[in-house]
Amino acid sequence: DAGVIQSPRHEVTEMGQEVTLRCKPISGHNSLFWYRQTMMRGLELLIYFNNNVPIDDSGMPEDRFSAKMPNASFSTLKIQPSEPRDSAVYFCASSFSRPRNSPLHFGNGTRLTVT
Amino acid sequence: AQKITQTQPGMFVQEKEAVTLDCTYDTSDPSYGLFWYKQPSSGEMIFLIYQGSYDQQNATEGRYSLNFQKARKSANLVISASQLGDSAMYFCAMREGLNTGNQFYFGTGTSLTVIP
Numbered sequence: 299d300a301g302v303i304q305s306p307r308h309e310v311t312e313m314g315q316e317v318t319l320r321c322k323p324i325s326g327h328n329s330l331f332w333y334r335q336t337m338m339r340g341l342e343l344l345i346y347f348n349n350n351v352p353i354d355d356s357g358m359p360e361d362r363f364s365a366k367m368p369n370a371s372f373s374t375l376k377i378q379p380s381e382p383r384d385s386a387v388y389f390c391a392s393s394f395s396r397p398r399n400s401p402l403h404f405g406n407g408t409r410l411t412v413t
Numbered sequence: 414a415q416k417i418t419q420t421q422p423g424m425f426v427q428e429k430e431a432v433t434l435d436c437t438y439d440t441s442d443p444s445y446g447l448f449w450y451k452q453p454s455s456g457e458m459i460f461l462i463y464q465g466s467y468d469q470q471n472a473t474e475g476r477y478s479l480n481f482q483k484a485r486k487s488a489n490l491v492i493s494a495s496q497l498g499d500s501a502m503y504f505c506a507m508r509e510g511l512n513t514g515n516q517f518y519f520g521t522g523t524s525l526t527v528i529p
Binding site for chain 1: 508
């Protein structure tokens with residue numbers, strides 16, 4: 299079975315540029331999560347979707363960040379404009395919303411560097 | 414209040430010894446699940462083990478076991494016969510069953526180093 303697929307694996311961009319991170323969840327999973335991981339802040343939940351609907355985006359740092367899930371098999375996280383402090387590893391993860399013992403499956407992450 | 418607390422930023426263990434990684438949680442939901450993940454230096458997040466709030470027995474998966482003490486709200490991960498490949502970050506997480514939001518809460522992690 300294919301796991302959660304994220305692209306690109308690495309992204310280096312200049313400050314002010316738009317960055318789009320992509321995610322394909324595991325087929326059949328109806329919950330999708332975007333996390334950001336840094337040394338300083340650890341693992342932070344940015345936003346999550348149930349059945350393609352955004353449920354909680356309170357973790358999105360500011361209006362420069364936006365996320366969409368147009369269908370059950372695809373999601374994007376966009377940063378526009380990007381800033382050096384956005385440099386981090388961004389993880390996408392998916393799960394079944396029920397039962398409660400369904401684990402979260404993570405993609406391999408996108409390492410973003412903003413110079 | 415933090416939902417998940419991991420108080421050990423770093424731990425060391427001798428190869429072939431057992432080690433316990435601590436995790437306490439906070440919830441008023443009677444139905445919840447607890448998860449442990451491993452993140453090696455390569456960066457991927459690997460699901461290790463699950464414990465449900467109604468499970469009568471402690472969960473086990475190979476060399477991993479969970480010391481679940483419900484009254485104390487603790488779910489410590491025990492790794493037996495440590496191997497060099499166990500060196501990694503370990504994260505404890507919780508999902509509340511009745512919470513329709515379906516969110517997973519993660520701790521700050523414990524860095525485990527296995528010494529040869």
